[in-house]
Amino acid sequence: MSLTIDGIEFAYGKHKVLKGVSLEVQDGTFCALLGPNGSGKSTLTKVIARVHKPSEGTVTFDGTDVLSLGRREHARTVAYVPQSGEAPFDLTVREAVLLGRTPHYGMAPGAEDWRHVQDAITLLNLDGLVDRNMSELSGGQAQRVLVARALAQDPKVLLLDEPTSALDLRYQIETLQIVRRITRTKGITALIAIHDLNHAGRFCDQIVMLDQGTIIKSGTPAEALQEDTLKQVYGLRVTVEEREGFVEVRPVVEDDLEYRI
Numbered sequence: 001m002s003l004t005i006d007g008i009e010f011a012y013g014k015h016k017v018l019k020g021v022s023l024e025v026q027d028g029t030f031c032a033l034l035g036p037n038g039s040g041k042s043t044l045t046k047v048i049a050r051v052h053k054p055s056e057g058t059v060t061f062d063g064t065d066v067l068s069l070g071r072r073e074h075a076r077t078v079a080y081v082p083q084s085g086e087a088p089f090d091l092t093v094r095e096a097v098l099l100g101r102t103p104h105y106g107m108a109p110g111a112e113d114w115r116h117v118q119d120a121i122t123l124l125n126l127d128g129l130v131d132r133n134m135s136e137l138s139g140g141q142a143q144r145v146l147v148a149r150a151l152a153q154d155p156k157v158l159l160l161d162e163p164t165s166a167l168d169l170r171y172q173i174e175t176l177q178i179v180r181r182i183t184r185t186k187g188i189t190a191l192i193a194i195h196d197l198n199h200a201g202r203f204c205d206q207i208v209m210l211d212q213g214t215i216i217k218s219g220t221p222a223e224a225l226q227e228d229t230l231k232q233v234y235g236l237r238v239t240v241e242e243r244e245g246f247v248e249v250r251p252v253v254e255d256d257l258e259y260r261i
């Protein structure tokens, strides 16, 4: 049982951004999408979230064609956390999290829906903010609301596009721990676009390295985070060590800008 992405091609106009991307993520796996700016991480999450339609390729989850599901069924299967600039600004925090339940109820939310909303609010430590308007939140608070909305949706596949970019260190760690825990306890498949190689190595089971719209490497953190791969993809010398059971990447910074290859 898995999320299977096969031969995805996508272009913005004439600019080809995804060039035959194929990837398999097993159920219950927390998978990081890594790669330099512009390598296609966000675009890939948007294709799975159906924000963009690929010109070629398929996305299936446990054998079901995700790209041709009905709208409601897709929303019950896949939840998408966009970058924080895309928050719904005219709503209170509670209303924004409740949006995640829309695919699950008919005329009005029921007790089960409110339970999911409250659980997500508590998990993301948003209890003190529930009546605040989204427009009054800091970037990091808004980002936590978007994660809570996606968790309230109770999806099978969770897509996160740089969900920790505006978070302080404590909330970065907490958010990654929460996602990791729900992959374990609920068997959810999570795919996260993220820049922090060490967070990816610490919290994720699988790492997929994208470069110019192509997958360069996919494997465990130890398999994917290798010095030669990182040098090739980021154009930067790094050292990679195993520390307390986790892979740790450090840039080799000698003198001003001398690290450039």
Ligand SMILES: Nc1ncnc2c1ncn2[C@@H]1O[C@H](COP(=O)(O)OP(=O)(O)OP(=O)(O)O)[C@@H](O)[C@H]1O
Pocket (backbone or CB within 6 Å): 012, 015, 017, 035, 036, 037, 038, 039, 040, 041, 042, 043, 044, 193
């Ligand atoms: N809406 C758009 N219209 C045209 N080109 C776009 C659009 N969005 C992204 N691109 C281009 O597609 C390429 C891939 O962008 P994408 O946002 O998927 O990369 P990314 O790996 O997520 O980058 P980052 O790490 O900077 O967020 C880039 O060259 C970018 O300029």
